[in-house]
Amino acid sequence: MRLLRLVPDDTQVPFMRWRRLALPLSALLSIVTIVLFFGVGFNFGIDFRGGTMIEVQAKSGKADVGALRATLGTLGLGDVQLQEFGGPADVLIRIEQQPGAGDAAQTAVADRIRTALGDQYEFRRVEVVGPTVSGELVQAGIIGVALSFIGIWIYLWFRFEWQFAVAAMVATMHDVALTIAFYSTTQIIFDLSAIAVILTITGYSLNDTVVVFDRIRELLRKYKKMPINDLIDLAVNQTLPRTIITSVTTILALIGLTLFGGEVIRGFTLAMLFGAVVGVYSTTFIAAPILIYLGVRTQTVGEAPAVQAKVEAKTS
Helix, strand or coil: CCCCCCCCCCCCCCHHHHHHHHHHHHHHHHHHHHHHHHHCCCEECHHHHCEEEEEEEECCCCCCHHHHHHHHHCCCCCCEEEEECCCCCEEEEEEECCCCCHHHHHHHHHHHHHHHHCCCEEEEEEEEECHHHHHHHHHHHHHHHHHHHHHHHHHHHHHCCHHHHHHHHHHHHHHHHHHHHHHHHHCCEECHHHHHHHHHHHHHHHHHHHHHHHHHHHHHHHCCCCCHHHHHHHHHHHCHHHHHHHHHHHHHHHHHHHHHCCHHHHHHHHHHHHHHHHHHHHHHHHHHHHHHHCCCCCCCCCCCHHHHHHHHHHHC
């Protein structure tokens, strides 16, 4: 007996009835994504735009990141990111590309910061991320996402049938598109961590999609004569408790990180929070309905007629 029952066992939510609204809405949002991508663009971070990275170490034994951020904020350097790494005294400072040609304009930032910090910090390393390196990072990020998509598509093709692979990839591309729209709309810094967000959301969404697809395949083998709409509704309702528990747990953790995790990871957690919600939506209202339009049908012999009639009557 389960102590926690978020969804009754006899839940019969008609998800597939809403597909005629959900699919056009998702198509419209995808078009909006394209408009935002070319019209507004991204707020690229140092990784993709270039800039200066400075590694400092506090001489007092522990770096005060809050005071350090306040001090650097008065210099008018634009986007400044601080990240603790290694020991408690080590801080990595990232500054966006400064106006001016050549590396001299970028390395001059180190002199301004050295003056502002005085003798409180020791400068361990100063590096300039130029346009060439930034372009290579962009290319590597795009290749990484593309290869992950290809690998997922091949796996799903062999794991299920081609209809399931196509439906899962469409839903995944929908999640990525809306995440890109989120970055473009909010102007949250788009850097290498954004690539990690996209890949994480892809994995999260696909995990939920594969669970639902696996249940659909089981039901296809059991109930040969059940209408495909009712069968998919049954599969989604049967996996609904797992989906709710997993998504609520993930969302609560991300809300906690967003509120109390600090400024450094806030952009990452906000994007992850958005992607987690979108991932659950796409599994139910994008991936599953697409199976109907791709002509998924039962290919195996069902159960006994009495059992089949009972199940069909319950789900109708």
